[in-house]
Amino acid sequence: MVKNNMNNISNLNLKKNVSEIEFPTEISMLDSIMDGYKYYQMISAALKLGILEKMAEIGPASPSEIAEAASVNGMFVRSILSALEDIGLVKSDDASYMITEQAETFLCQESPFYQGDLILDVGRDGSPWNDLTTVLERRGPPKTIQKDVDELQIRSLAQQCIRGEVQNVLNGILSRPEFSEHEKLLDIGGSHGLYSVGLCQENAALSSTIIEQDQVVPLTSSFVSEYGMDDRIKVQEGSIETMTNDLSPEVYDIVLISHTLYRYRREMSETLEKVTKTLSPGGTLVLNHRFCSPQCDIKPGDGIREIDRALTSFGHPLCHPEGLKDVLENKGFTNVSLIPHETALGYAVLCIGTKGSNMDKTSDTENIPVSHNFPDGEDKCC
Numbered sequence: 001m002v003k004n005n006m007n008n009i010s011n012l013n014l015k016k017n018v019s020e021i022e023f024p025t026e027i028s029m030l031d032s033i034m035d036g037y038k039y040y041q042m043i044s045a046a047l048k049l050g051i052l053e054k055m056a057e058i059g060p061a062s063p064s065e066i067a068e069a070a071s072v073n074g075m076f077v078r079s080i081l082s083a084l085e086d087i088g089l090v091k092s093d094d095a096s097y098m099i100t101e102q103a104e105t106f107l108c109q110e111s112p113f114y115q116g117d118l119i120l121d122v123g124r125d126g127s128p129w130n131d132l133t134t135v136l137e138r139r140g141p142p143k144t145i146q147k148d149v150d151e152l153q154i155r156s157l158a159q160q161c162i163r164g165e166v167q168n169v170l171n172g173i174l175s176r177p178e179f180s181e182h183e184k185l186l187d188i189g190g191s192h193g194l195y196s197v198g199l200c201q202e203n204a205a206l207s208s209t210i211i212e213q214d215q216v217v218p219l220t221s222s223f224v225s226e227y228g229m230d231d232r233i234k235v236q237e238g239s240i241e242t243m244t245n246d247l248s249p250e251v252y253d254i255v256l257i258s259h260t261l262y263r264y265r266r267e268m269s270e271t272l273e274k275v276t277k278t279l280s281p282g283g284t285l286v287l288n289h290r291f292c293s294p295q296c297d298i299k300p301g302d303g304i305r306e307i308d309r310a311l312t313s314f315g316h317p318l319c320h321p322e323g324l325k326d327v328l329e330n331k332g333f334t335n336v337s338l339i340p341h342e343t344a345l346g347y348a349v350l351c352i353g354t355k356g357s358n359m360d361k362t363s364d365t366e367n368i369p370v371s372h373n374f375p376d377g378e379d380k381c382c
Helices: 002-010 027-049 051-058 063-070 074-086 101-107 116-122 128-137 151-161 165-174 177-181 194-202 217-226 240-246 261-276 303-311 321-330
Strands: 090-093 096-099 184-188 207-212 233-237 252-258 279-290 333-343 346-355
Touching (some): 027 051, 096 101, 116 151, 165 333, 194 233, 217 233, 252 261
Parallel strands (some): 184 252, 252 279
């Protein structure tokens, strides 16, 4: 069918038969894609200009009143309001416009469900979505092309995780009977601070140390301050590579690693060995990461989300959660459980285990798969 259609197109001489051209109606599909991009730009502009915030503040108002309140060019305001109404963010009544409940819930900063920073982060300078060509052309393991982490990115991550991922992780940890006895938490990669905040809220005896990149430390500290947890949660520079050197005097009752092991997939056993040294006997190790979906299938309609997962997982999510469980059990961890859960970016697995009292034994974990590695340096889909 496609071949015949291409033959028909090639037989059409555009230079001699312009008046006879019947343009394919399927072009509406491309129009919808371009309209989607324009809607995104319009919402981004509305967020940056504070249009929706002003509309929530002044209530039902005419286009001219909204233009005045939000300092918007009056030539465009009626068109903008109409477009926002088309996608359900604004509603009108006679000559007045007002924001909808959905807009007030997700796009006004006073709402606990605000998602505006997540929207703006997609289009920021340095976003991989803004330079997808570079990402797709590169061979070998993806390298970070974004600029230094800023507050927008941290807030975006928090707004994405609060959609259910943070709650799933916290509930998984709270289900462990030993949690109530724990007093010290090490949070690796918890840049938004929500894991530490939530666990400290549930256990009054718990204190936390979050280790992050140098430029992220003040941003995470600011987030912690918003929850009034400065006396129980400290944020300091560090990484898995340096933790055994910088934090060697410290041992912790809980070590939580979230979305950090993707870059260590080739050295998974050695990395977990290093992490284990900071965990006290009987302590809880918590690993929260995205994995390939069961059977490694991609459901229709999930293609864009799969690209997002790849962009935020150093090229590919981890594979085979049962392999990660085997690694921990071979290292002497007990009561290891795998808890699948959904995140804003799809399928993830929470792996939780208890450090045994005798962890001195060595074990062969080299042949236990946690990811697929290929000789050309790329981590490809299984």
